[in-house]
Amino acid sequence: MAVPEGSPTYEPGLRWSEVDRFRPSGGSYGTPVAQGAGFKYDEATLHELVDEWTDLAKEYKADLNQAEYLTKTKPPGVEYASENNADITRQSGTALTDALKLRISYCENMANKYLAALGKYATAEEQATAAVNQQPKGIL
Template structure:
């Protein structure tokens, strides 16, 4: 089957970006990352704050899911026969694995939020250094 001209297809030479209202990138809402001249990206302050909050919110969701997973860890068999007890043991083991996975994901999200907060701190320090430099030169912001 030959795709027609209207079907979407991946083209590595095409620039993929979401259109902005009136062609103006909005601060925050993940904005458009600006190349920092080296490897990586540079975001404005609003975007860094939003990213940190989003990662923390996601971590909070994983924490809430962990609270619910304790029900799985405490599962009991419906009867006293071997099959019920064996099934409950497997369910509890699955719950333990779920708890471990959710804890790891929460930890990862907290670490990502911390990275964005650290970037905010670095950005504030750089702005203060530039402000001091301008003040020493007798200029103004």
């Protein structure tokens, strides 16, 4: 599959498990910040990102529950080949569960970062509201 030209796009509400091919249309990753590294998001986008990272972490947790079965594999027979096969399957299951735990941690950390950004956003909104409310009322 060829990768489309241009920058990647962020599509709020997109569930990757439902995507059958890469779609280059949609929203954007945010406006680059001129004074340094990073991006600016509006409040709705931040809420959507928190939800998406949280949902992805939940999907990985469900996968982790299924992967736990691999770590407990028993050999189908009582001979060397069966025992060796079960041992290799358990090792694969352990590698899979370790990888899934890392992915869960990453997704939860990303959701927490966006939650922290929402907190900063709310603080900035409160400060702006307080500044506006301190202005004299009426026509000047």
